[in-house]
Amino acid sequence: MLSVKDAETIIFNHVQPLNQEHDLEIVDLLTGFHRILATPVISALDFPHWDNSAMDGFAVRYEDVQSSTPENPTILEVVQEIPAGYQPKNTIKQGQAARIFTGVIIPKGADTVVMQEKTKLQENRVSIFSAPQPQEFIRKQGDFYQAGTELLPGGITLKAAEIAILAAAQLPKISVLRRPRVAIFSSGDELVTPEQTLKPGQIVDSNQYALAALVRELNAEVLMLGIVKDNPTALIETINYAINHADIVLSSGGVSVGDYDYIDKILASLGAEIHFRAVQMRPGKPLTFATFTNSLYFGLPGNPVSALVTFWRFVQPTIKKLSGINRGWESKFIKVKSHCELKSNGEMETYIWGNLKLNNGIYEFEQTSSNLNSGNLINLAQTNALAILPVGKTLISPGEETLVLQIE
Template sequence: MVSVSDAQAIILNLVQPLDCQRDIEAVDLLTADSRILAVPVTSPLDFPHWDNSAMDGYAVRYEDVQHSSAEQPTVLEIVEDIPAGYQPKSTIQPGEAARIFTGAVIPAGADTVVMQEKTRREENRVYILAAPKLKEFVRHKASFYQAGTQLLPAGIKLNASEIAVLAAAQCPQLSVYRRPRVAIFSTGDELVSIEQALQPGQIVDSNQYALAALVKESGAEPLLLGIVKDDPVSLEKVIAHAVAIADIVLSSGGVSVGDYDYVEKILQSLSAKIHIRSVEMRPGKPLTVATFPITQSPVP
């Protein structure tokens, strides 16, 4: 009998990674949520794509405004309005400024943005009421990410934030690992499906549904093989089939010491190597974990 922590460690050590060549598939970005990235992603785009403003305010030359104060404001001529998505037409000359909005492209000649709250506008002139820092509120091209370098590494799970980054990088299709296939079946003459009417002594096979939900939640693909009667021939046939089609096989029932618990004997007859027979916990003490020599699929 092994402890719960030791059993967990044994099972995790038995797990074999998917093959980085055979087990990859291409998926669209909208279907990539919760998948595991198989190939590192790069982008031909810089982030940001261009120098842009991080604030609503005025694009200026730092040299012009470095000594500004409320008592002695710098007065600049506004030569252009630059909203987001607009390509600036002007080059900012000494004594000039451009009205700029968050996300908009910094015009040529400007190197600093003065936030709106530290200015006062009168017609086509702006009064700079406080000295900014050099390059303040300017997000520089490629300061977050440089084109051609690794954007996301292989092996990470793609969640909402990663999906957003990939969309911004214009990556419509990705290479991800296929979902591990997990075969699930339950054993016991007393079990019935949820559609069947209960007879005396019978119980509904709820374990199969719970296991399927947990498998989906973990990102794998459940393969439901139904209920198998307490018959050695039937059990051996189902287990052999499950091992052939799945990476992992989950069997609910049949591994205790009762007269109708056949699973362990069948595993041995199929040349499986048994790593765990029981775990030090209640309930759940009977737990068989085995691997097969060809597929090395753990079979709890």
């Protein structure tokens, strides 16, 4: 049985991110949100595009106003007003000023802006009551970004700010990586859909819905393959279809040592390299990881909590890395104080679900309830973290630090 760390290393070493040569798509900005930028973006525009004002006020020559005081204001002739979107026509000469507004082009001859609160306008004359700093409130062309250099790197997730930048750079079409494709199915004769009448001994298949929601949350495509009965022929057909149509395959159930657990044998028959069948963790011990030429296979446990814990611990970072994100795909671990007593038998790396809460400015972890069971899906609701007790650790006392996996 592998340690969690060894299992993680094996999985991540087999993840080959999507790349711009084979996995490129061209999309418009409105559909680019949350997509992965495939290649670096270079703009032909400077930002700002021209020298412009950072304040409403008056564009002046610094040498004219450098000695201005409330007692001895400088009086200048206002020779033009420059509204937004207007190209200045006059050059500011000695003793002159231009009325100007935030974001508009600085007229030739002017090198400083005096904010309007330090002035008084009377007809076509403006009194300057305070000496500005040289080039004050001037945003120079290219101060924020210079044309021809890298505007955005490849491998980033396009969020609102990045979409705005691309729009401002007049780049309505962008190159992104395609979304990873994830096939999901559940295995077991006992499983029924939420629409079916529940009979004694049957279980509603909640795993497929939870896994699909988590995959979609990662902006990957979901291929739902439904419930597959414990029938070798049906399982072979489903798995064979999945590995030929998806980058990642997630099955739940059918990977323990029961008489009707056929998954591992079928994987081997289809040419998979099975890397491990169990991990030293609770919940989530019966986890299979296998690789095919063009796909990764995760055989998740059938118990609902076990399936979700193994997804958060292994599958979520796998999908992120596969998607082509250049950094930040790893799981997020932090050390926090435990609000309550956490227990384990010490034999397995143990994951206890609960919540990170802010207490007097310090984050603490609080276990969701005392009834922790891998089949108890109910008390997993509204949780946002998993406290981790390493192998050999049986007790974490209140106030003691513990490592926590943040779940999204």
